[in-house]
Amino acid sequence: MAQGNKTKVIVGMSGGVDSSMAAALLLDAGYEVIGVTLQIWPSGGPETENSCCSVSAIDDARLVAYLLGIPHYVLNFRAVFEEKVVAYFAEAYFRGETPNPCLACNREIKFGELLRKARGLGAEFIATGHYARVRRDAGSGRFLLLTGADGQKDQSYALYGLSQEQLRHTLFPLGEYRKPQIREMAKERGLARVAAKPDSQEICFVPDDDYAEFLRQRAPEKVVPGLFVDREGRPLGQHRGIVHYTVGQRKGLGGTFGRPMFVLGFNPERNEVVLGEDADVYTPVLWAEELNWIAWPQLREREPVRVKAKIRYKAEPAPAWVIPENDGVRVEFDQPQRAVTPGQAVVFYQESLVLGGGTIVSDPRGLRRRST
């Protein structure tokens, strides 16, 4: 196993085609490759079919590791996953935000705890099957994050939170490939079974995608009915608990308001869901905090930057100015954006370069007094 002076890489494997091919490509490139799968959920607990860390994922990853002839270990990440991802997710939801737990998982688990463990095991790098690229900038010496060459599959959005230290020790072997190529290569290598598996989607620890039910089971006392109100605070009806709703939502509001109404946001301290008309869901400006910059150490004072900004994983990047303000930034879009959602990330791009990003926060002027 200890193979002379080969560089050791630990690959996070889910048994899916992407991470399997990541391991295979690293083997081809001459690395000493060790596969690991994270166990994040108690055995016998909730189990979703198609997630990166389910028990079936563990079995699949073991099989792939066997086929590739590499060692494979299962690492127990239950406690840290509960604390850093699941609890964070639930708390943010109860605050009236719509968090993206995959970002927390990447930052805290895969590129946090796993990287730390991997270094302890003598590995120089960890690798994943993300479609993204890391480059070292010769001039500044900084490690840069770039979109995956396959624009369709680009996963850089979920990686904007990585630090320089994390990027330094990370490999994305799929970054230069397109997904169909990867599927084809997997078939050629006899990994047909994994090549045929559908892509994993949605939140891995929420069964059947039913967030509200998941949150209700965790903290039933926090899922309580309250009022729908308009932006002036006038009651419009009763809602089933804030966690059932997300910004921009129209369906499932459960009332007839005489006209189409949309969720604009929340007043968690009053347990209110604020509704408005479609036009109100659009906003030309957002605020973000907890910023992480990759392309430079920090945004220089009072210097607006021209970017394309992405407000959710599947959104089109939209032209905007990023302007430093207090602890965070204000982002002014050329065109109003629909359903800007506190708790989600906004990520800034220049061409294929990921400049950095941050967490969208509520409009500091408040929902109710906001003018359109």
Place this chain on the structure above:
Amino acid sequence: MRKVYMDHSATTPVDPEVASLMMTYYTEKYGNPSSIHSFGQEAREALEKAREQVAGFIGAQPAEITFTSGGTEADNLAVLGAAEAYRKKGKHLITTAVEHHAVLETFEFLAKNGFELTILPVDEYGLLSVEEVRKAIRPDTILLSVMQANNEVGTIQPIAEIGKLAKERGVLFHVDAVQSLGKIPVNVDDLNVDMLTISSHKIYGPKGVGALYVRKGIRLIPLVHGGGQEKKRRSGTENTPGIIGFGKACELAQARMEEEAERLTELRDRLLDGILERIDYVKVNGPRGARRLPNNVNVSIQFVEGESLLLSLDMVGIAASSGSACTSGSLDPSHVLLAMGLPHEIAHGSLRFSLGRQNTEEDVDYVLEQLPKIVERLRQMSPLFDQMQREAGAK
């Protein structure tokens, strides 16, 4: 790379003599012991000889041995079978917090199905006190189960005294002797036991075979119904080659036990002392000396995770274990160490080496050469170790 197997409490290699004997009963003497023809008869004879070998090893009568598919099934048969057979007499059951899951989970199942269960605590060495048992026994207590030696920390319980007490109070006494068999004397009369579980693959026999000793006169409701094999206690065609292998393994273990226990005790102490000498902040789990199995070393190495230790050891060819592996192969903190009062984070850094026949002094020295290097590397990465050192430096 050097390979050192130090996980004999998980399983052992099959002795070549055992394996070659078994092979005959797969390919040549393959009869069903229940058949009346000569093929059946030769299998039956060998089976009964194995029963004598197994019974002889634990001081029992051959008729008191029921073969099973392993230790887990034998534990289940004892606990479920006796609880069911004697439920009219009482509903109270007693066991300890450090039992193997095969016992503990079976009792928990009964507790959810109409029985009352007392789980006895142990002290910091994993030791059960006879006094605790005395206090726990009630008029309606029907069954008491205590392991002879713990699989994780090697603690040897005062079984003979507990058995004497159980006998006086008219409580059925089951003992899981899976880990002690072949390492320390196991005699059903000396220990005053009514039922006793043993397993083949922990004593250089094949996997998939175990036995339950049931003292003559004790009733058991079977778990497996069918053709009535094993005196109706365990239906199903006997695993003849496996049972014959188990018998042979018992015979070999009996012949070698005294000498081997002495040799393993020396290796054990060399390893344990060596670790304590070379690595700081190490806690020995379980007792030292004669109250500990001759082949067990269990330590908590503070400020590192057991998981990372195990993986790092595996990468240099050393097979050890930690906690109890769940079905997925990942590790949970050990219920045994938690029952002994270890804090969660220290229980998490625990490491078990279980020595066996093929281990040598060179193997022990190889571990003593590799382990300190691994611990040092992992501690360099450990935020807890860093914090502790800074705090120590500030004082």
